[in-house]
Amino acid sequence: MKLSDSREIRAEPAIVWTAILNPEVLKACIPGCQSMTGSVAEGYEAVVKQKVGPVSATFTGLVQLSDIVEGRSLRIVGEGKGGVAGFAKGSADVRLEPVEGGTRLSYDVEASVGGKLAQLGSRIIDGFAKKMADEFFTRFQEAVEGPDEEEAAASAAEDAPKKGWFKRLVGG
Template sequence: MQMSDTREIKADPAEVYGALLDPDVLKACVPGTQELTGNPDDGYEATVVQKVGPVKATFKGTVTMSDLVENERLTIAGEGKGGAAGFAKGGASVTLSPGESGGTLLAYDVEAKVGGKLAQLGSRLIDGFAKKMADQFFANLQEQLEGPTEAPAAEEAGEDGGEKKGWLGRLTGRG
């Protein structure tokens, strides 16, 4: 499975590049990460729990960084074994360039492969899962750098302009 996408991040390329190399940021960005240790030079050891269709597995593996050009590009490669579930491996080539609004335009090309029971689930399910994981990783990275996105003020307030009440509060007149 291969896919490409771009994302505008409100942070300069040096911040984005640094975040991609930070183990704490990586742990927060990879969905299902239980543990991640290491550094960009030696690589990272990771434990990730994921459910793909009916198969739930704990993957133990490595993440390596290569093709490092400071503040411009890097390649992230990961490989994990999930016991009876099989294996997953993939990588992302990431390029950073100054964005039009002063932030960073992050472009990525992702490739993913699976084997074992996971491969038996069918390519449509696997491709959808791989796309969701890549999208979630880069969305989490963006949130780490920009902070959580705020809901529009109209959604925050109730119809009367006051605080929004939960369904139980509306029924009981409290809340």
Template sequence: MKMSDTREIAAPPAAVYAALLDADTLKACVPGATEVTGNAADGFEATVVQKVGPVKATFKGKVALSDMTENEALTISGEGKGGAAGFAKGGAEVRLAPSDTGTTLSYDVEAKVGGKLAQLGSRIIDGFAKKMADQFFSNLQDHLEGPADPATEDADAAPEAEKKGWLGRITGKS
């Protein structure tokens, strides 16, 4: 299956590119990653725990970076084995371009699965793969842009506090 998307990230292309080469950043951004070791030159080894439909598996695999053009593009290729659950492999061509707000990141992803995972059906697998790619790039964006504005979070928390106060007044508990 193949998918493509574009994202605006409020960080310069150099920062986005550097983040894609950093094991700690990858561990923070890959959904379900419990371990990511290695470096961009030699490749990374990763352990990822995921549940796809009724199948939960721990995938151990390798990730390699190639076709690297500093601050502009790179290709990420990976393959992991999940024991009886099967295997997953794929890659992403990532392109970075400067924009008015920071960086326009666009990607084309291709993924394949085998074993029990392949028996789940293409609709479940395609949906899961799209969700994983979206979540990775959302996590990368959040990692680079920092946490949400605290003023916004406080405003969101205030209505909840008012609800508790209102409920407390009705029940006579504070």
């Protein structure tokens, strides 16, 4: 399965770059991520719980960052084993470019599965992979750029997780 897309993020490229290298941001953005330990240089060990169609599994695996071109691009590669459910592997080539008002983040994702998961059929797997990629990059965008003014007023009245927490943390 292959997927390409891009997003306009209302934050300077330096802030977006710092966020994509931050393990707390990655953990918060990966749907179902229960834990993540490690570093950019050595890679991360992650535990992710997901339900794909009728199959529910907890995947343990590694996430590596490679092909790093400081401030411009990198490759995120992950592989997880889910016991009898099988395995999942994927990669995302991520590119950043400055645009008026912020940063364009473009990505090309490839994903594959094996074992019981592969028996679900490509339509279910492709839909799930697209949903996971969309959710990751939506969460990433929200963490970095924060809410618009209407959302900010609405969430100030709630105890909802605050959008833009990373941007505020680095003073963007």
